Amino acid sequence: MKATRIVEAVLFASETPLAPAEIARASSDLTPAQVEEAIGELCREYEREERAFQIYPLGDGYQILTRPEYATYLERFDSITRTQRLSRAAVETLAIVAYRQPVSRLEIEELRGVNVAGVLRNLQERGLIEVVERAEGLGRPLLYGTTRRFLDHFGLRSLEDLPRPEDLQITLRAER
Amino acid sequence: MGSRVAESDDHFVVDIERFQGPLDLLLHLIRSQDIDIFDIPIAEITAQFIAAIEGVERRLTLEHAGEFLEMAATLVRIKAQMLLPRREGLLEAEDPRSELVRRLLEYELFREVAYVLGDAEAERALHRGKGYVEPRPPADLMELPLELAIDEFLEVALALPAPPAKRPARAPVRPITVDEKIELWFKALKQKARVPFGSFIRRWKTRVHAVMSFLACLELAKRGLVRLRQERPFGTLWIYRGEGDEDR
Numbered sequence: 001m002k003a004t005r006i007v008e009a010v011l012f013a014s015e016t017p018l019a020p021a022e023i024a025r026a027s028s029d030l031t032p033a034q035v036e037e038a039i040g041e042l043c044r045e046y047e048r049e050e051r052a053f054q055i056y057p058l059g060d061g062y063q064i065l066t067r068p069e070y071a072t073y074l075e076r077f078d079s080i081t082r083t084q085r086l087s088r089a090a091v092e093t094l095a096i097v098a099y100r101q102p103v104s105r106l107e108i109e110e111l112r113g114v115n116v117a118g119v120l121r122n123l124q125e126r127g128l129i130e131v132v133e134r135a136e137g138l139g140r141p142l143l144y145g146t147t148r149r150f151l152d153h154f155g156l157r158s159l160e161d162l163p164r165p166e167d168l169q170i171t172l173r174a175e176r
Numbered sequence: 177m178g179s180r181v182a183e184s185d186d187h188f189v190v191d192i193e194r195f196q197g198p199l200d201l202l203l204h205l206i207r208s209q210d211i212d213i214f215d216i217p218i219a220e221i222t223a224q225f226i227a228a229i230e231g232v233e234r235r236l237t238l239e240h241a242g243e244f245l246e247m248a249a250t251l252v253r254i255k256a257q258m259l260l261p262r263r264e265g266l267l268e269a270e271d272p273r274s275e276l277v278r279r280l281l282e283y284e285l286f287r288e289v290a291y292v293l294g295d296a297e298a299e300r301a302l303h304r305g306k307g308y309v310e311p312r313p314p315a316d317l318m319e320l321p322l323e324l325a326i327d328e329f330l331e332v333a334l335a336l337p338a339p340p341a342k343r344p345a346r347a348p349v350r351p352i353t354v355d356e357k358i359e360l361w362f363k364a365l366k367q368k369a370r371v372p373f374g375s376f377i378r379r380w381k382t383r384v385h386a387v388m389s390f391l392a393c394l395e396l397a398k399r400g401l402v403r404l405r406q407e408r409p410f411g412t413l414w415i416y417r418g419e420g421d422e423d424r
Binding site: 065071085091094113155 | 196197198199200239240243247279282283285286287288289290292293294296297298299300301302303304305306307308309310
C-alpha cells in the first residue's frame with residue numbers, strides 16, 4: 001500500500017488534528033518524516049485537482065478541512081458542533097494567557113483592569129486554557145496556560161505564530 | 177440605551193457597556209482625541225472619564241462599576257499629585273502619570289493582539305472538519321407542527337365511532353352553531369391546559385356536534401387562541417390553551 005494513501009486514509013477518518021507521529025502508527029513501515037512528505041504530496045494533489053478540502057496544519061498536527069470558499073454552503077447545515085465565537089473579553093484574556101503563560105489570575109486582572117474569574121472558568125470549560133502549575137509563594141495561586149485546542153481554535157501552528165508586538169499597529173507610538 | 181455624552185468641550189458618545197473595563201475606556205478617550213499618551217492632560221481626561229461613567233453603578237453590576245470607580249479614584253489622585261508644586265532639584269522625580277501610562281501601553285498591546293486573534297478565529301471558522309454536518313436525527317413526531325388540510329381533518333373527525341343505532345325520539349332540532357362550540361371550548365380550556373378532542377365531544381351523540389366542535393377548534397386555532405396537536409395520524413387530537421387568552 002502506498003504511504004501517501006495510508007496517510008490520506010488516516011487523515012480522512014479523523015475529526016481532530018493528528019501529529020505526524022500519531023499518523024505513523026498506522027503502519028510499521030511509516031516514519032513521521034515520511035508522513036510529512038506524504039502530506040506535502042497530498043496537499044499538492046488536492047490543489048491540482050481543486051478539491052473542496054485541503055490539509056491544514058493546526059497545532060502540532062494536521063487535519064483535513066474544507067476550504068474557506070465553501071463556508072457559506074456548509075453554514076446551511078445548522079449543526080450543533082458549530083464553534084461559537086468568543087467574546088472580546090475572552091479573546092483579550094486568552095491573548096494575555098498566550099503571551100504570559102504560565103500566568104496567574106491576579107496578573108491577568110492587573111493587565112486588563114477587570115475581574116476575570118468568570119472568563120477564566122469559561123475558557124477552561126471550553127478547553128482553551130488549563131492549569132499548568134501552581135506558583136510558589138503566598139496562597140500558591142494557580143497558573144494558567146493555553147492548550148492544543150487553543151491553537152486549533154485560532155488556526156495556529158504554534159505559539160510562535162502569535163503576532164509579535166513590533167508587528168502590531170499601535171497608533172501614535174511616541175518615542176521616548 | 178447606555179449612551180452618554182460626556183460633559184466636556186468635545187462631545188463624546190460613550191457607551192460604557194461597550195468597553196472591556198476602565199483601561200479600555202481610558203485608551204478610547206486618549207486615542208480618539210489624538211492625545212500624546214506620554215503627556216496626558218490629566219485634568220481634562222479625568223473630567224471626561226468621570227462624565228462617561230456617570231451613573232455606572234446603575235448600569236453595570238456592582239463589581240464592574242467598582243472597576244471603573246477605582247480608575248476614577250486613581251485619576252483624581254494623579255491629578256492632585258500633578259498640582260503639587262515640584263521642588264527644585266527633584267526634576268528627575270517620577271511623573272505621577274508614568275505608572276498609568278505603563279499600564280495603558282501594556283493593555284493596549286494585548287488589546288491589539290486580541291484584534292489579530294479575533295481575525296484569526298474568524299478565518300479558522302471558515303474551515304470545517306469532518307463531522308461538522310451531522311447525521312440528521314429522525315424527526316420527532318411530537319414536535320412536528322400539525323399541518324393538515326381541512327378535508328383531511330374532517331375525515332378523521334367523522335371517522336370517530338358512530339353513535340349507537342338507537343335513535344332518540346325526534347325533537348325539534350335546535351340549531352348548533354360554531355360560536356356556541358367556541359364558548360364551550362373556552363370553558364373547557366379554562367379548567368385544563370389541554371383537552372382531547374374525543375372526550376370533549378363524547379357528551380353529544382350526533383355527528384353535527386362533532387363537526388361543529390371541530391370547526392370551532394379550527395376557527396380558534398386560526399385566530400391563534402388555541403393550538404392543535406396530534407401525535408400521529410388518527411391519534412388523539414389535543415387542543416391546547418393558547419397563550420395570552422387569560423382574560424377570556
